[in-house]
Structure formats: C-alpha cells, structure tokens
Amino acid sequence: MRTLLTLLACCYVVTAAANNEKDPLISPSTKSALVGAAGVTSTGSSASASSSAPSAPPRKLTEREKEAQAEADLSARIQERLAIMRANQAARVAAAAKAKKQAAAKEAAIATIPKVYSNVWSYEGETGPANWGKINPAWAKCGTGNRQSPIDIRDGMKVDLEQITFDYHPSSFNVTDNGHTVQVMVGSGNFLTVGNRTYELIQFHFHRPSEERINGKGYEMVVHLVHKDGEGRIAMLALLLERGKPQPVIQTVWNNLPLEKLDTAAPVEPLDPLDLIPARRDYFTFMGSMTTPPCNEGVLWLVMKEPVQASPAQMALFSRLYPLNARPTQPSAGRIIKESN
Template sequence: MRSLALTLIACCCVANAAGGANDPLISPSTKSAVGGVAGALSSSASGSSSSAPARKLTEREKEAQAEADLSARIQERLAIMRANQAARVAAAAKARKAAESKAAVEAARPKVYSNEWSYEGENGPANWGKINPAWAKCGSGNRQSPIDIRDGMKVELEQIAFDYHPSSFNVTDNGKTVQVMVGGGNFITVGNRMYELIQFHFHRPSEERINGKGYEMVVHMVHKDGEGRIAMLALLLERGKSQPVIQTVWNNLPLEKYDTAAPSTVLDPMELLPGRRDYYTFMGSMTTPPCQEGVLWIVMKEPVQASPQQMALFSRLYPLNARPVQPGSGRIIKESN
C-alpha cells in the first residue's frame, strides 16, 4: 500500500510540475522543489517495483510442466524412430528388388557345367555323377559298367558273325586314352542285329573282371547299329607275343596329346580277335561320362596276347585309366556253354 501511495503522489507531483512549468505564478524555486520530490518518489516507486520477487509455481503446475516437456521429448524421439524405420524399409525393399532382378538375370542365363573328368582326384569316378547333370547316370544308374563277371548262366549262345576287313584308320591321343577311328564297312551281327565298328580304344588295367580276376589291359571295340544302339566288344589283354594290330597303332601314335595321326597304311580289326569266340554277354553302360546305359556288352572269354614292351609303352602314356568295378545289381549274365 505504501508503494501504491508513493506512486500516486509521484504521479500528482509530476503532473503538477508539468502543468506549472509554464505558470508564471509559481516561482522557480518551487518548481525545482516539486521536481525533486517527484523524481525521488518516482525512483522510490521504481526501485520498489523492480525488487518484488517472481511468483513461485505450484507443485501441480510443476508436474504439468514436466509432463509437457517429457511428452515433447517422446514425440521427438518417436519421430526420429519412424524416420529411421522408414529408411530401413526403403533400403530393404531396394535390396530385395535388386536381388530379384539379379536372380531373374541368372535364371535366364544358360547354366554352363564342366565337362572335365579324370580317373583320380576331385573329378574322378566317384564324382562323375555330380560334375554335370547330364552325367547323373554315372552315380545313380543300376546298369553301370564295368562289372565283375560272376555266376554266368551257361547257355547255347549263337556265334557272333564278324565281317571285318583291312581298313583305313587314324589314331588320336585324346588325353584319356589312345583311340583308333576305323573306316566304314566293318560289322558284327548279334541276335539278328548288325552293328558297325566305329572305333576302339585301350584301358589299363582291364576294367572288366572275370570271377574277381583282372587283366593288365583291355581293348574296347565300340559298335553302333542304324538306330544308334551300342554294342561293346571287350578283348582282355595278357602278356605274351607281340600283337600286330596294336603294334600298327603304336607305330602311328601322334607326337602330342590331343593330336591325330592319319597314316596311309591300313589295319585289319580281324587280327585283334582271339582264336576262340566264346563270350559273356549282359546289359551295361559306357564306362566313361555320360555313362549312358542300354549298352550290349560282349566280353570275349579267351584273352588276347600282347608283348610286355607293347603294354609298357601304353603304361608310359596312361598308367591308370580304368573305371572301378560297378555293382552287378542283379543283372543277368549269359555265358557261352
């Protein structure tokens, strides 16, 4: 109340001073005194007003303010989280779209499988069926070759009719064996079906076994009929006298692997055959990838002789190029009586 009164008095003094500033009836000393009083009262009122303490917030107001601040911080944090989540979703969608696009391109691109195989190591016979889908029979077939020929059914088998004659030939070292391509016109007839000799090649040791017995080498003579069916004639080799056809082949070996020699001379496949023509027969497969089945096998019972020197020469080129024996899987084996 005192401050209010002083303020009112000051205001009156100021007003009077302002009003009497031009009044000639008021003396200068009076005007000065009034101005001083007014100034003092004004300063006193101003000082009293500025020194008044601010009003304190109640507990309820403090709680409300704290809740408002917390809510603001939560909303700010949620906004940041939503923005981050939206960025992650967008990035994931972009990555998924890129992956789908890449997968579509890969699916459209033709798959290329290896054609590399060998007789040892990772690409050896145990893995042939896994290297290329086209070779699946090498691992899953139930009529695979070679086999150990046991318990043959002795029957009256008709004699094989051989129609071989001296023919042109070429010799290729194909990196897996020595292969001899023979000129056309050489046939065998088995079961009223005629097969033409296409080529013959060598394996060391023999792939076939007879009652568990293996041989040092074997010659496989590949024949085909007009419908593409294969008949494989196997000639087991044992040490003995020199074999003339084999010597002719060795004389014309190419000087480099994967090369072919085409001599001007001829060879007679008939000279490869043993004196006796008894045989075993059964259904099997090719012994190299893709291991296709449905092959008619004819294994001559009497071995053919070749000299130790002839066998040693081949062993220098291919010391091991034979597929291991495969399961018989209950197949029927017929044997000449």
C-alpha cells in the first residue's frame, strides 16, 4: 500500500510539472523546482529536440559581399601570377649574367692567344694593293699613309740638284724568284751619295709595267735599286726601261734565273751595277714609301729622267714570269717634287 501511494504521488508531481511549465502565472523558479522534483529538466528536453532537428541553411551573401569576395580571389590570382613571372625573370637574368660571364671569359682567353696575321699579298684580287692595309695591321700605311709611292710625277720644281755620285763596281750576286718579282742581291761595297748622305746598294728588282709615271706617261718596265744608309734610311733609285738594244746587266740576270719560284741561284760570275746607270744623270726626287708591304714611308726617291733600253726579247721573258706586278700610282697632290734643270 505504501508503495502504491508513493507511485501515485510521483505521477501527480510529473503531471503538475508538465502542466505548470506552460502556465505563465508560475514563476521560473517554481517551474525549476517542479521539474527538479519530477527529475526532468526543460533544457534537457529542448537540447534533445534541437539535436534531432535539421540545421539551418547558410546565410546568403549580399551583392557587396560577393563583389568583395571576387576582388579578393582575383587579387590572390594576380599575386600568384606575378610571383611566377618574377621567378622566371630572375631565372632569365641569372642565365644572361652567366652567359655574359662565360663569353667574357672566352674572349679573355682568346685575347691571350697571339693573333697571327697573313703575310700573303699580291698585285690582283682580294690580296691586291687595295686591301694591303686590311690584310695585316703592320701594313696599315699601305691604306692610310699620305706619302705613298709610286706617283705620277708632275709639276716638278726645276732646281740645281746635287749630282748623284755612284761608287759601283763588279760584285758577286744571287738571283731569287721570290713569287712577286725577280730580285737580285748584290755583294757589299756599292755606294750611292746624294744630299751629303751615302747609301749602300742592297738589292734591285723589276716591275712590269713601270710603277712610276712622268706627266702621265708610263713605261713598259722599271728597275728599282734599293739602298740603305747606316741609320737604316732608304734611298730608292728608279730606272725606267724602254724597248731598244739589249741591256747587259739584265741579260746576266736572266741567264742565271732559278728554275723554280721561291728558289735562288748563286752564279760564280760577277755583275757590275754601274752598267745599268744611264749616261745622263738628271733626275726627279721626292719623299715617298716602299711600293710593297709594309709600305713604310720616309723613303728618298730618285727617278732618273733618261730611260734605260732593254730588248723586246728581254722584256718578253720577264712578262712570261710576271704579266703584272706593279702597284697603281698614288696621288701626288701636296708633294714637293724637285727635278734637275
């Protein structure tokens, strides 16, 4: 019986608590007491209900919020792209710097290697006179000098020139076909004196046609006799050749020509260079240069006025060896040219 009464009391309390929870006239503290007495909490019931209810949908963004989000996304993508571009640019700059450094090192290595220039020249084509100054820097005067030879001798000033004194005598000699001309080396002891200065004859050689012209007139051949003094200064004596009777010195040279180019013949017989000199000793004189590379200037030129005769056969023999081996004449403007009265 006692147990039954207890159960009934509990049912009443629970029913009252349930009804009184909805009653607005009952205070919250009374409701809590009633619920507590019944062993049930209202919050527990609500928590249970809310846990089983579906979650609320996410709030929709406003247009302003959407625009802000799009701008933020775009800015992030731009920053990412800029970072990639900067990295690529840095890589290119580093690669260019490395290539430049390697090129500089290569150039420095090449600069330490002595450059070998060509010594090949000719009278025609790419290695002809027009390009002598370009083939080798040591020959720059050939293209840039202002006292180059040969020249067309014009407007000479007639003055009382000192007569040339020749102290030539029979001497040993050798003959070389050097690939450019026939060159005759003469033994020591042959001298030429002019202007109170004495020069020794070293060698003579031939050109066809004559390199020098006189008032526009050229000659079939010319002989250049190269002299040098004790200080290394050069005096060049030019003997113009025209057709006539045989010339004995030239015949002696032709008789001893080597059989091959770049070869040398050394005859036993002597040669007298004085036999080349014409009877008339009048001459033109001016300052010029050598007519072959390196075309050094400061050369005293002495061009005899009277031509020397050589036979057609003698000239024809040389023409077979060297049809053309003459440098073109250079401008004579501004030159001081003197000639004997």
